Amino acid sequence: MREKLSDKLVRSIAPPIDAANITCWDTEVTGLGVCVTKGGARSFVLRYRIHSRERRLTIGSYPDWSLVAAREQAKATKRQVDLGCDPLAEREELRAAPTVAELAERYLKEHVSRKSRRTQIDQTGMLRNRVLPLIGRMKVADVRHSDIDALHRRLSEETPIQANRIAACLRKMFNLAIRWEYRVGNPVDGLLFNPENPRSRYLSQEEIQRLVSLLSGHPNQRCANIIRLLLLTGARKGEAMNATWDQFDLANGVWIKPSAHTKQRREHRIPLSQAAVALLQQIKASQVPSCRFVFPGDTREGPLTEMNGFWRRLREKANIPDVTIHDLRHTYASILVSSGLSLPIIGALLGHTQAQTTARYAHLADHPLREATERVSAVVSSF
Structure with missing residues (x-):
């Protein structure tokens, strides 16, 4: 059906009875x-050919689109086609473009899945609970710096430190989006992060003594032994809880942490003190020979996965309510520094791959250095 379209004609065309739809083609603008x-x-449609293919593009619904506006749009679209563009293909490509939610799922599946279990839990929670409800439906290519800045500001009102962690996560995710050719440029670049003051909580000798004394008579010796091992080795909680016996050479006093269990994703080999070896030998002697895990869960088919309640109650009894389990690692490092060991040696024991990570403990070396200067002063002053 071909006829010069008019508003009256557009309104008067009767709906089809047998077919799904009927189209009346304009004689003034070919293809409209x-x-x-x-x-x-x-609705107004435009039929055109490009690359030997016939295409049909919907311009818009009537009466939202007037006949005059539809004709102008049809002419403009045909000019694009004459220049080699395919407007329908562009529209389909835009519709198929990934959303932030789809990017996040690929990021979690292909990148985060190779990280530690703790990292997987943290980043999955941050993305699904804090980010996707706000920008998950946006197209990846449409996200601007102002969108990320607004998100970061909103999150910072409640949890400024976590807002920084989320921004760091998004920066990596959008870097991968660039590699995967989802977009050009990273919208997180230039973001002003919230200031952070790193924790500097170290247990005093008196606090260590109170803590260790409580471990001796505690009914839950499995969790008590984890705390003992953390104090003796400076290991991270996850490294200790997931440890298997094949990681230990007790005869030579060595713990070889596999890359899958370390934060840096690198194998970390550390010597064990006599006290640490004795503790591990005691634990091993109390287990059946077939047990793989140093600290097995209740079913013994996997490692112990939860001890937050144990630690919360223990620190309350020890009167150190502000101390986290990770502060035991800081305490281990502080003892090493105060003993006069160099930062590179301490970094090697802790498994740090960057010197600035260990440098946070540098100020703790003041005491032994001050003692050394006092010795010189005593000699000089004696004359």
Whole structure:
């Protein structure tokens, strides 16, 4: 059906009875037509050919689009086609472009899945609970710096430190989006992070004594032994809880942490003190020979996965309510520094790959250095 379209004609075309829709083609602008569905809905369409293919593009619904506006849009679109562009393909490509939610799922599956279990839990929670409800439906290519800045500001009102962690996560995710050709440029670049003061909580000798004395008579010796091992080795909680016996050479006093269990994803070999070896030998002697895990869960088929309640109650009894389990690692490092060991040696024991990570403990070396200067002063002053 071909006829010069008019507003009166567009309104008067009867809906089809037997077909799903009917189209009346305009004789003034070639390819422009009005499509009427069985339900009576009307919309302007444009038919064109490009690359030996016939294409049909919907311009818009009537009367939201007037006939005059539809004709102007049809002419403009045809000029694009003459220049080699395919407007329908561009629209389909935009519709198929990944959303932030889809990017996040790929990021979690292909990148985060190779990280430690703790990292997987943290980043999955941050993305699904804090980020996706706000920008998950946005197209990856449409996310601007202002969107990330607004997100970061909103999150910072409640949890400024976590807002920084989320921003760091998004920076990595959008870097991968660039590699995967989802977009150009990282919208997180230039973001002003919230200031952070790193924790500097170290247990005093008196606090260590109170803590260790409580471990001796505690009914839960499995968790008590984890705390003992953390104090003796400076290991991270996850490294200790997931440890298996094949990681230990007790005869030579060595713990070889596999890359899958370390934060840096690198194998970390550390010597064990006599006290640490004795503790591990005692634990091993109390287990059945077939047990793989140093600290097995209740079913013995996997490692112990939860001890937060144990630690919370223990620190309350020890009167150190502000101390986290990770502060035991800081305490281990502080003892090493105060003993006069160099930062590179301490970094090697802790498994640090960057010197600045260990440098946070540098100020703790003041005491032994002050003692050394006092010795010189005593000699000089004696004359």
